[in-house]
Amino acid sequence: MSYKLEQRVFSDPLQDAQRARERLLLEGEVPSGFLRAQIEASWQRSLKAGVRFQDPLITSQPPMADLFELKENHQTLLSMAAPEMDHLSKQFNRDKGMVILANEKATILSVLGDKRSLNNAGSYALDPGICWSEETHGTNALGTAVVDGKPVMINGTEHFLDGVTCFSCTSTPIKGVNGQLLGVLDLTTEANTQHIQGNMSAVQLAARSIENRLFISHFQEQAIIAFHSRTEYLRSAWQGLIAIDMEGKILALNEQACQLLKKSREQLQHQPIEAITGQSPTVLLNQLLRNNGVTLQLRNIVLHCELLHFPRQLTGFTSRREPLSRGTEKAKRSSDHPTIQKIGAEHPRLAKALRMALKGINHDLPVLLNGETGTGKEVVARALHNQSRRCDKPFVAVNCAAIPEGLIESELFGYREGAFTGSRKGGMVGRFQQANNGTLFLDEIGDMPLALQARLLRVLQERKVAPLGGGEEVDLDIALICATHRDIKTLVKDNAFREDLYYRLNGVGVQLPALRVRSDLEALLSDLLTRVGASGVRIHEEVLDMFRQYSWPGNIRQLEMVLKAAVAFLDEGEKEITIDHLTDDFIDELSANSHSGRAGTIKVTELELIRNTLDQCEGNVSATAAALGISRATIYRKLREYDA
Ligand SMILES: Nc1ncnc2c1ncn2[C@@H]1O[C@H](COP(=O)(O)OP(=O)(O)OP(=O)(O)O)[C@@H](O)[C@H]1O
Numbered sequence: 111m112s113y114k115l116e117q118r119v120f121s122d123p124l125q126d127a128q129r130a131r132e133r134l135l136l137e138g139e140v141p142s143g144f145l146r147a148q149i150e151a152s153w154q155r156s157l158k159a160g161v162r163f164q165d166p167l168i169t170s171q172p173p174m175a176d177l178f179e180l181k182e183n184h185q186t187l188l189s190m191a192a193p194e195m196d197h198l199s200k201q202f203n204r205d206k207g208m209v210i211l212a213n214e215k216a217t218i219l220s221v222l223g224d225k226r227s228l229n230n231a232g233s234y235a236l237d238p239g240i241c242w243s244e245e246t247h248g249t250n251a252l253g254t255a256v257v258d259g260k261p262v263m264i265n266g267t268e269h270f271l272d273g274v275t276c277f278s279c280t281s282t283p284i285k286g287v288n289g290q291l292l293g294v295l296d297l298t299t300e301a302n303t304q305h306i307q308g309n310m311s312a313v314q315l316a317a318r319s320i321e322n323r324l325f326i327s328h329f330q331e332q333a334i335i336a337f338h339s340r341t342e343y344l345r346s347a348w349q350g351l352i353a354i355d356m357e358g359k360i361l362a363l364n365e366q367a368c369q370l371l372k373k374s375r376e377q378l379q380h381q382p383i384e385a386i387t388g389q390s391p392t393v394l395l396n397q398l399l400r401n402n403g404v405t406l407q408l409r410n411i412v413l414h415c416e417l418l419h420f421p422r423q424l425t426g427f428t429s430r431r432e433p434l435s436r437g438t439e440k441a442k443r444s445s446d447h448p449t450i451q452k453i454g455a456e457h458p459r460l461a462k463a464l465r466m467a468l469k470g471i472n473h474d475l476p477v478l479l480n481g482e483t484g485t486g487k488e489v490v491a492r493a494l495h496n497q498s499r500r501c502d503k504p505f506v507a508v509n510c511a512a513i514p515e516g517l518i519e520s521e522l523f524g525y526r527e528g529a530f531t532g533s534r535k536g537g538m539v540g541r542f543q544q545a546n547n548g549t550l551f552l553d554e555i556g557d558m559p560l561a562l563q564a565r566l567l568r569v570l571q572e573r574k575v576a577p578l579g580g581g582e583e584v585d586l587d588i589a590l591i592c593a594t595h596r597d598i599k600t601l602v603k604d605n606a607f608r609e610d611l612y613y614r615l616n617g618v619g620v621q622l623p624a625l626r627v628r629s630d631l632e633a634l635l636s637d638l639l640t641r642v643g644a645s646g647v648r649i650h651e652e653v654l655d656m657f658r659q660y661s662w663p664g665n666i667r668q669l670e671m672v673l674k675a676a677v678a679f680l681d682e683g684e685k686e687i688t689i690d691h692l693t694d695d696f697i698d699e700l701s702a703n704s705h706s707g708r709a710g711t712i713k714v715t716e717l718e719l720i721r722n723t724l725d726q727c728e729g730n731v732s733a734t735a736a737a738l739g740i741s742r743a744t745i746y747r748k749l750r751e752y753d754a
Pocket residue numbers: 448452453481482483484485486487488489490595637638666667670
C-alpha cells in the first residue's frame with residue numbers, strides 16, 4: 111500500500127507502467143492503481159483475450175485483392191482523410207512521425223511517413239491491411255480507441271506488446287454523420303512523454319476536420335448551417351454543423367454541434383430546426399443568405415451562424431412561393447444536358463472546335479478538353495457522347511484526381527477473380543471494360559501518376575485491356591474523352607506527363623474558354639435561368655455590367671450558384687434580378703475581383719480582348735486587326751507575348 115502511495119506521489123507514467131509489467135509477469139494479473147484507468151481497463155481486456163507481452167507482431171499484409179477491397183470499401187474516408195493526413199505528416203516530419211488511418215475495426219487503411227526512420231522492427235507491423243485490434247495486439251492506441259470510442263494516448267511501456275513499447279501513439283476516433291464509428295486517426299512517434307499532449311491536439315484537430323469534410327460531402331443536396339458561440343471559431347474544425355432538409359427538419363449534427371447546444375444527438379436529430387432557433391426555416395435560411403450570417407440569441411447561449419452549404423433546390427425550400435416558371439419535366443431534362451450546338455451557339459471558335467470534336471469522336475479520335483474549373487468540361491463530354499454514334503451505349507466518367515493513387519489501376523483496368531489469393535468473387539470489371547462500345551471520360555487526366563500513364567498508353571495503342579493479375583485480354587472499342595484544368599504542355603516539359611501519351615490523347619483538342627473571356631454571357635445567363643426554373647426573369651443592366659467586369663474564378667459553376675441565390679431572393683411576382691438580390695459577400699467579391707480592376711491585369715484584359723475579337727471574327731486576323739484598329743503584326747506579337 112505504502113509503495114503504491116509513494117509511486118503515485120512521484121508519478122512517472124513510464125516507470126509506473128514498467129512496474130506494472132513486472133508485477134503482471136510475477137503475479138499473472140494486472141496490478142491495480144499503477145496505470146491510468148483507461149490503460150488498466152485495456153490491459154485487463156488484452157490479458158482476457160489471451161495476448162501476452164512477448165507475443166510477436168503481425169507483420170504480414172493480407173493478399174492484394176483483400177487490400178484493394180478494403181481500400182475500395184473505405185474510399186470516401188480515405189479521400190476525405192488524405193489532405194489532413196498529409197498536413198499532419200508534414201507537421202511531424204521532424205519527429206519522424208507516422209500518420210495512420212485505420213477503419214472501425216482498427217485495420218490499417220493508409221500510412222504516411224517513413225517507417226524506416228522509426229528504426230524499429232515494430233514499424234513493419236504498421237502496414238495497410240494489418241489489424242491492430244486489442245485482440246490481436248493488446249493495448250495500443252488504434253485498438254483501444256476503437257473499443258473506448260474516445261481519444262487515447264499510449265506511451266512506451268503502457269503498450270501491451272513488448273514489440274511496441276518503443277512507440278508513443280495518439281489516436282482519436284473519426285465519427286460519421288450519425289455519430290457512428292468510421293475509423294481512427296493515429297500519430298505514432300518514438301516513445302517520449304514530453305510531446306504527446308501536443309500530438310493529441312494535432313490529431314484531434316485533424317480528425318474533426320475529416321469529420322466535417324465527410325459531413326459536408328454527405329449532405330451536398332441539403333442546407334448546412336455552421337455555428338459557434340464565438341465568431342472566431344466559425345470555419346474552424348470546431349464549428350458546429352447542422353444539416354436540414356427541405357422542410358427544415360434536422361437530418362444530422364456533428365459532435366461539436368451537440369456540445370455547443372448541450373444536447374445529445376438523439377434529442378436533436380429529426381427535430382424541426384425551429385425548435386432550436388425559434389425561427390421558421392424559410393426565414394432563417396433567407397436571413398442567412400441575405401446577410402451572410404446571423405446571430406441568434408437563444409435561451410442560454412448566443413450562436414453565430416453561417417450558411418455553409420447552399421441547397422441546390424433552394425427554390426423548393428421557399429415552397430410557399432409560386433414557382434417562377436413551370437417548364438415541363440422534359441424541357442427541364444433537355445436543358446440539363448445542353449447540346450454542343452447550344453454550348454457553342456454564340457461562340458464561333460468554340461462551336462468550330464466542338465464540331466471538329468464530334469466528327470473526331472465519331473471516327474474514334476480521342477478528344478482532349480482543357481479549361482479552368484467550372485468551364486463545363488464534363489458538360490461538353492456528355493454532350494459529345496449524347497450526340498455521337500455511341501449515344502445509346504454507356505458513358506463512364508472517372509475522375510483521376512479523386513481516386514487514391516494506389517487504386518486508379520484497379521479502377522481503370524479491373525482485376526480477375528482468383529487473380530490473387532482470396533480475390534473478390536467475380537473479380538472487378540474495370541472502367542475501360544464498363545465503357546466498352548460507349549465513351550470513357552477521364553477527368554483530371556493531368557493528375558494521373560506517371561507509372562500509370564505508361565499502362566494507359568499501352569492500352570490505347572493495343573486497344574486491348576487485361577485485368578490486373580493477368581487473364582484474358584478484352585478487345586476495346588471505346589471513344590475516349592479526357593479533360594484537365596492543367597497545362598499539359600508544361601507538365602510534359604516538366605517531365606510530369608508523358609509526351610507520347612499527350613499526343614495519343616490529343617486527337618482533337620478543345621480549349622474551353624474561361625467565363626470572363628466568353629462573349630456569350632447573356633446567352634449563358636438565359637440558359638442558366640431556365641435551368642434554375644426562372645426562365646421569365648431578366649437581369650438588370652447594372653448587374654449585367656458587374657457580371658461582365660467580374661473575373662469569375664469559378665466560371666459557369668459559380669455563375670449558376672449566384673443566379674440560384676438571386677432567384678431565391680426574388681419576391682413573389684418579381685421578374686428582375688437587381689443588385690438587391692445579390693448576397694453581400696458576392697457584391698464585395700465583385701468589387702474586389704473585377705477583372706478590369708485587378709493589379710497586373712491590363713495585359714490580360716488586352717489579350718482577352720484580342721482573343722474575344724478573334725473569336726467573333728472566326729479566327730480571321732486581318733478582320734480582328736481592323737476591328738481593333740491595330741496592325742496584324744501587333745496582334746501576332748501580343749499573342750506571342752502571352753504564350754511566353
Ligand atoms: N454550357 C453550359 N450551359 C449551362 N450550364 C453549364 C454549361 N457548362 C457548364 N455548366 C454548368 O456549370 C457547372 C460546372 O460544369 P462542369 O462540371 O462540366 O465543369 P468542369 O469544367 O468539368 O469543372 P471541374 O473542372 O471543376 O470538374 C455545372 O453545374 C454545369 O451544369
